[in-house]
Amino acid sequence: MTGQPTAPARSVPLASLSADQLEAFLHGRREEYAVLKARGLSLDLTRGKPSSAQLDLSDALLSLPSTTKDRAGADVRNYGGLDGLVELREIFAQLLWVETEQVVCGGNSSLTMMWDVMAYLMLFGAPESPRPWAQEETVRFVCPVPGYDRHFSMLAELGVEMVNVPMNADGPDVAAVTELVRGDPSVKGIWVVPTYANPSGAVVSQEVAAALVSMPTAAPDFRIFWDNAYAFHHLTEDEAKSADALTLAAASGQANRPIMFASTSKITFAGSGVAVMAASLENKAWYLRHLSMASIGPDKVNHLRHVEFFGSPDGVRDHMRRHREILAPKFAAVDTALTAALSGLGVAEWNRPMGGYFVNLDVLDGTASRVVALAKEAGIALTPAGSSFPYRRDPRDRNIRLAPTFPVLAEVETAMAGVGTCVALAAAEKLAIGV
Template sequence: MTTELSPDALSGLLDRARQDYEALVGRGLSLDLTRGKPAPEQLDLSGELLALPGTRFSAADGTDVRNYGGLHGLPELREIFAEVLQVPVAQLLAAGNSSLELMHDCLVHALLSVVPGAESRWVEQERIAFLCPVPGYDRHFALCERFGIDMIPVPMTPEGPDMDAVERLVAEDPSVKGIWCVPKYSNPDGVSYSDATVARLAAMPTAAPDFRIFWDNAYAVHHLTDEPVEIADLLGACADAGHPDRAFVFGSTSKITAAGAGVAFFGSSPANVTWLLANNAKRSIGPDKINQLRHVLFLKDADGVRAHMEGQRALLQPKFEAVARILDAELGGTGLATWTSPRGGYFVTLQVPDGCAKEVVRRAAEAGIVLTPAGATHPYGDDPRDAVIRIAPSYPGLAELEQAIEGLAVCVRLVGYEQRAR
């Protein structure tokens, strides 16, 4: 990342960066790039949901969606998303609006009840650990912290997690019970797992007989190009490799329709589905089937999902293009940063010189540009290199986003040249 500069050239660049930063602070901006949530225009694409289901309250099988029951979720909705999430309909559950809630519940149930293949409840074991590909999703890490699960960072590669490290760790340590995976357009790098990575995850020997892959397929249909990425079927690969219970598959409509009123999904082996249903029956008499019926009537089928996501792409793609264009114009050739160019998903990862990320985020906040805290992409909020910054382009309007990225680039130049001048 380093570009050699003479002392005079560096001094001039630092003076210019300081002047640009003073001007930036003087603009009195108030911009927020902290979270990858849909913009109002994206939510408007699903406005018709609010008028559904009208006077219809019967599912395809005659179920009265206004009443109790139906822990599996509506069959017709599960049929739509079985293809999207690569899970057989009979092994897919449709639940409430949050896949994070399902992940939380799976951890709680594993701690308090014996998962298929386990010798005891996780809470009875001396230590529980999860592998955490980094950079990764802060809410996954927060769940582990909440329940006292140790986190072991594993580097990400262009094909997914470093599988040599993963295979070694799961083979030698029975306390390693799981791994967090965002397999398509991962948060925050945008990496999609290769077929070879999926095959190795499915087949690898594990010291823990109850090892689970938490497969958070949050961006399954969130493409940003004309060439959608397709990933291998993990659930099928696990079954073929003789580990049918290994995968917990999660997904939702949260970034497809209404983020606060979507539908979440869980898919796994028949044994795992039975296990989750038995535990969930003690906390719920059934999901919001009216909302599920809304989604059936609105989306209609898997092709309807893909058509709807083209509307989402039309709104998101210009924002991601703007981020790339501005970063290239402001930071290209400086040696101060590299950044990802994702083919889908919701984030761009910006890498700055080691030891600079926290200071860049602090300077940006002082200038009125709020970013996700540096370190959030790593377990315990600790990026050992202090180099990764997550950019969430989705929510701001295009003009606001451009101002924010231009301002962020100013902060990168200021902090980067200050470090070089020391």
């Protein structure tokens, strides 16, 4: 019998195949890919957006608030209350394990709050700063990778240099961070997504958090941007608790070091939620002093709307369990599809997150860009390769962030099966070149 060599079972590592076996595998994946392209798909997994079904969970907000007065009798439609409605600050203080007086509730975007803090640091410096950061010869930030692309683009816009450290399962590599910060006063801060990190799903342990808030730093005004964007976004009943960074910092004599951020952007309405900041009282006063030049108060009508909608911290937790019912099957579908297409091939690894909004996919070195391009040509839009690294430079060209939240479940299943085909095809192409 003649013809194409028999293709090996998918469970055999591709690197162990003979040239003929690899050619047969490659031929099969090209046929699969041709069928995929012929389907004419148009699917988008580029950003971690809530789906319409998730947004529907908050439609009761559209008929709230039922009154125009807060519990003290003040009219929420008027000016004032720069740090936000106290009733809402109380809810988030309990959720974030901080004190109410440490909390600021603002507009709809925590990213805007982060930008404001960075801009104030550049223009005015922190309370401990010898000068505004913009007057320093160089400002550097430590960036755990893979990480959140918008953090990196913000720093790039401000001319802040970025230095990579690994993001481990329990948080940033403490030894690497410590080495960077202890002898270089130009290293002014670090980004940390402490709970279900974007995109790795890592959860910062109490031990790592304690080390970060207490480590010696050459810069007296070193800051930890503690972006707790996914603190309540659990995918299982085993709900991770965020490390208590503010309390740990205060106990170590570094109360001003961490500044915490969160929001309801992926809890209620993405464009009409509430952003939250929590910090030491000195940092809070510093922030509000500069904010007062730009604002006389936030949207307290929206604050009251959210207070009535949630009612209590338990109301937020109950609401997020309904989100979980929608999201958990989509994340399971990602794992099922990738396992079916790639298990045993030795060309990809991915996490099975316990929460958050992303799946972290590492493919064969040097093939991530090719995978994204193949997927795009087949009608599946993925986040650009390298997005989870500063300057979009993944030194190994292997990391891809998957965002399965927005499409409906059937579309996630279709898209991820297609991604599996693209990963296998790109890996076989690369390995075939070396045979």
